[in-house]
Amino acid sequence: MDRREFLKKTVALGIGAGITFIPGGLRKLGGAASAAGEFPDLAAIKGGRPETMFDAGMKAIGGMGRFVRPGQTVLVKPNMSWDVPPEGGANTSPELVARVIKHCFDAGASRVYVMDHSIEYWENSRRSSRIGDAVNSSGGVYAPSNEDGYYQNAAVGGNALKETMIHETLLESDVLISVPVLKHHGGAGVSISAKGLMGCVWDRRSYHAKGLHRCIADFLLVRKPDLNVIDASGVITRHGPRGGSASDIVRMESLLISPDVVASDTAGSMMLGHKPGDIEHIRLAAEAGHGEMNLSKLRIERITV
């Protein structure tokens, strides 16, 4: 191979690689454009089971077809880090996870992954949270996340978080749906959607070493959720995020749905009694342009089921 041939091949490879990236990007651009203005920015539902509230909220916000196109792969990212039963408030409701998966398949998703880098031993967390069964019975793929081999190093380019090991299903999926449970967090103040994405990385400890709030906000540079579904049925309002005392749990029987991670996290933090801007990582995310923290600028649809 002479130099000219080498250059030709390099250029050809580069173009080929570039082309493979375009379709995903184009799809995403198209999706955002068509959705603008027609639907509420945030649906706040209360008074029912999480899955029925989700049905009602999705109807208001335009249906799952707005976010998932036929043939796309989806990552549903719940909280299932803790070896605690669903009523403990530390993990997302399994019924809600199952319903989100169902909506994805109804919209034509080819594959739906579910993952969370569990903090306690994954098998125990999978069993106790009952999300493992919910995923299996609804046809999703419970993606293993307990070994570093499932993660790939990826550039983040944030001020605090330059690069990190990210779960392969997040890198592979066309759509990211974040389904956190709303709860208090002793270090981060609150744990909602942006904090929950910490479950997509291998090295949690580096977040704590480099600055928890800044890393949480930086991660949104890699990927913002296309949809945020916040489970606020039984909410750990203090001494979170693992829970352990029934007296810390308040039954809010609510659900928030929004394509805007900052808006949904701001609304969630307000339900926990904070003012917008109180929580540093949400403020940083808003300042970086990841979403709208001023809820009065948004169209909010309140629904009671």
Add this chain to the structure above:
Amino acid sequence: MKKIYRALSRARIAAAGAVFVLFAFLYTAPGPAGLFGPAMDWQFSPRAAGAGFAAGSAALFIVLALILGRVFCSVFCPMGAFQELLWRVSGRLGMAGRKYVRPWRLRYAAAVLAAAGAITLNMPLFSVMDPISNFGRVFARINFSSFDSVPGTLPKAAVIFAVIAVFACARGRRFCDWCPAGVVLGFASHIAPFGMKIDASRCAACGLCEKVCPMNCADSAGRRIDKDRCVLCMECAAGCPGAFISFGPDAGVKTDGEGRRHFVKRICAFIIGAGYIGGRNVRDIMRDNFFASAASPDGEIPARPPGAADDGHFSSRCIGCLACAAVCPTGIIRSVGSIQPCLVYGSGYCQFNCVECGRVCPTDAITRLNAETKRRTRVALSDLTLPRCVVITKSQACGACAEVCPTRALSMVRGGAPGLTEPSFDSDYCIGCGACIAVCPAEPNAFALKGVRVQSLTPGIRELEDDGGTTPMSAGDDFPF
């Protein structure tokens, strides 16, 4: 008749092979396995009287040996099957010496050592040649893809494996000659009323029995089979061209004569046998009255798995089989220095609801705790050095330790720079699981753990005062936005 022996020998090979595959799988596959506990119940190891079926299986195997012979060794022992596998493979390759092996006299030294260990409750000495312990030391958590095993054990495992493999490939089941369980069961089978025998009046000393005997205990020239070493594999009876070898009533065959050595062996067999089936009461009496200070009285002691009760209890029972290390979901039970494992913190931590190690321990060194007791059992005590915490040193939010602390011994309280929370530690509730030290991002780590001499019960999960922060929405309220 020969057909029956052939069927028996094949069935025996199949059963022993299954036992080997089962134990090799249970030990190498990391993490909990429901079959492990029941499988360990059928191993010949020092039992705890009163711990259900486990109390009886060693005694059962001795009774079986007293009547028939060493059934345990031929069918139930994975170490025996492991050696036999190597021997058969090397035999195919023409490497194995397939003739009668006169046992080394030196092997009695191993029996004397084991007996000394049984008397002094020195379990590392007692179990230095224990079959399941050595099997565990070779196979526990070995990861063939990266050639790694329970951290800290690989050099030991490699040496043990090399020695066993060399002897097994060259000369059959030689480990069995040294095995303390073999000494006990061999003595029992020696005086059993049944055994394998050669019809000396018809035997032509063709030597075929020597070629097929995995124990190398068939002496064709002498027209006899060493009764104390025979494990009743039936290979000789199935292979004898004239069908002159049979199993039946037999009381007369002696191997080593009735001299002083035989006397030593008999004494050792009794002592080791007592060590195996004496049970908890005998060992507790020995420990409390004679060896109370056997376990290091001064200095730091390592954290033992939950259920180890106290230092003396654990060290006078644990035979170092590493079953606990194999099932530990986070792999923090390790063999460091001593063959008796301890908790090594940092890479992972003891899971709050997990009781797997106690389920598999064959000797009750780790007692079986229910999950409720386990959640309150203190195995070590953590210590927080707050000035090292990143909330203090870097003025940034963290809370990783309080997040994972399952008993809330650690909680976040307002402190550090304005708007931040810093950890507050109440040692009364600490169970020493090591979650805090595993997640702490500070350099050097803000936590240190020390083992406790006696595992005590904590009050459980700490009820925290209202942290007086915000007023959350409640069920009847409208959304606050």
